[in-house]
Amino acid sequence: MPARILLVLVSCALSVVIGLVIARGGAGVTAARQRPLIGLSMDTLKEERWQVDRDLFTAKAQAAGADVLVQCANSNDATQLQDVESLITQKVDALVIIPHNGAAMAKAVNLAHQAGIPVLSYDRLITGCEVDLYLTFDNIRVGELQAKFLTDRIPAGGKLRLVRIYGAKTDNNAKLFKQGQDNVLQPLIAAGKVEVIFEDWAEDWKPESAKKITNAAITKNGPNFDAVLASNDGTAGGAIQALTEEGLAGKVIVTGQDADLAACQRIAQGTQAMTVYKPIESIATKEAELALKLAQRKPVVAKDSIPNGKMDVPMVLLDIIPVTKENLRETVVKDGFHKEADVFQPNQP
Numbered sequence: 001m002p003a004r005i006l007l008v009l010v011s012c013a014l015s016v017v018i019g020l021v022i023a024r025g026g027a028g029v030t031a032a033r034q035r036p037l038i039g040l041s042m043d044t045l046k047e048e049r050w051q052v053d054r055d056l057f058t059a060k061a062q063a064a065g066a067d068v069l070v071q072c073a074n075s076n077d078a079t080q081l082q083d084v085e086s087l088i089t090q091k092v093d094a095l096v097i098i099p100h101n102g103a104a105m106a107k108a109v110n111l112a113h114q115a116g117i118p119v120l121s122y123d124r125l126i127t128g129c130e131v132d133l134y135l136t137f138d139n140i141r142v143g144e145l146q147a148k149f150l151t152d153r154i155p156a157g158g159k160l161r162l163v164r165i166y167g168a169k170t171d172n173n174a175k176l177f178k179q180g181q182d183n184v185l186q187p188l189i190a191a192g193k194v195e196v197i198f199e200d201w202a203e204d205w206k207p208e209s210a211k212k213i214t215n216a217a218i219t220k221n222g223p224n225f226d227a228v229l230a231s232n233d234g235t236a237g238g239a240i241q242a243l244t245e246e247g248l249a250g251k252v253i254v255t256g257q258d259a260d261l262a263a264c265q266r267i268a269q270g271t272q273a274m275t276v277y278k279p280i281e282s283i284a285t286k287e288a289e290l291a292l293k294l295a296q297r298k299p300v301v302a303k304d305s306i307p308n309g310k311m312d313v314p315m316v317l318l319d320i321i322p323v324t325k326e327n328l329r330e331t332v333v334k335d336g337f338h339k340e341a342d343v344f345q346p347n348q349p
């Protein structure tokens with residue numbers, strides 16, 4: 001490889017590393033403290049996965065020699081800002097934020113930086129500010145897998161009539177999931193093989209909001225549709241409640257995401273067709289590693305980046321696994337994410 005290109009590549013890599021360290025300055029772990037203190041500001045604990053995220057991250061960070069302070073904002077932006085302010089006051093060495101509203105948390109990041117505290121945007125992107133690092137799963141691929149599962153089942157010579165339930169408009173991930181779904185659907189919609197008969201965004205990812213959307217779709221079109229493209233398991237559960245009331249559960253194909261226990265049980269029973277498993281064990285491990293490095297002002301390597309409207313945020317991207325009835329045992333059970341008995345015989349003592 002010509003020396004000049006090698007030089008450019010090395011200096012780029014160095015800039016990512018050095019850039020991160022210098023940007024925050026500050027001494028890192030405050031002198032008085034033996035163990036780094038990491039602040040975790042969460043949007044919600046409403047979905048099962050966030051409880052798992054919290055517990056696994058806390059355990060792994062503690063095992064790696066850090067202490068963790070956790071705050072949960074229950075989907076309220078003002079509360080989440082107060083949570084971050086209180087963590088800053090407690091002089092955390094690094095902050096991990098799971099934003100309820102990616103744009104609203106830009107202010108929180110700016111406050112943290114004024115205090116010399118680096119910020120890791122976890123799972124969901126914080127937009128419109130200079131955030132230090134973003135760790136997440138491949139959200140666009142989540143949407144592509146969900147849509148492809150449905151388009152692989154378009155009846156021969158037929159058409160797929162679809163209800164689409166997007167996530168919370170405040171969540172940048174909901175837009176990335178939709179983008180992935182659109183990547184697969186658009187050409188087939190143009191070819192007349194897919195028809196979207198109803199679509200809407202589920203406020204705060206609430207199952208009850210997804211149920212209302214499905215009820216509205218049935219009121220408008222009757223039972224004349226083949227599938228519900230639900231963006232996560234919570235909204236899938238809400239849609240399936242509406243379908244059950246109409247005797248359509250198991251007849252209409254429903255997608256999901258997160259591999260919640262309830263969703264895996266529905267997949268085993270046949271009322272939900274698929275979900276996307278996001279191994280929380282792997283992302284929580286990475287989260288602890290990266291948060292600790294930020295707290296100790298150690299270099300962090302991020303191979304990818306994503307524009308957030310203010311900058312290209314260094315990004316660490318983890319992979320995901322599609323789950324159906326056929327591979328429940330080889331995925332979520334084998335990983336110990338759920339017990340076989342809980343998934344397949346939920347009501348057995």
Ligand code: GAL
Nearest residue numbers: 047123124171173205232258
């Ligand atoms: C998304 C997250 C999903 C899902 C949803 C609802 O941001 O990536 O896993 O849980 O929030 O909380």
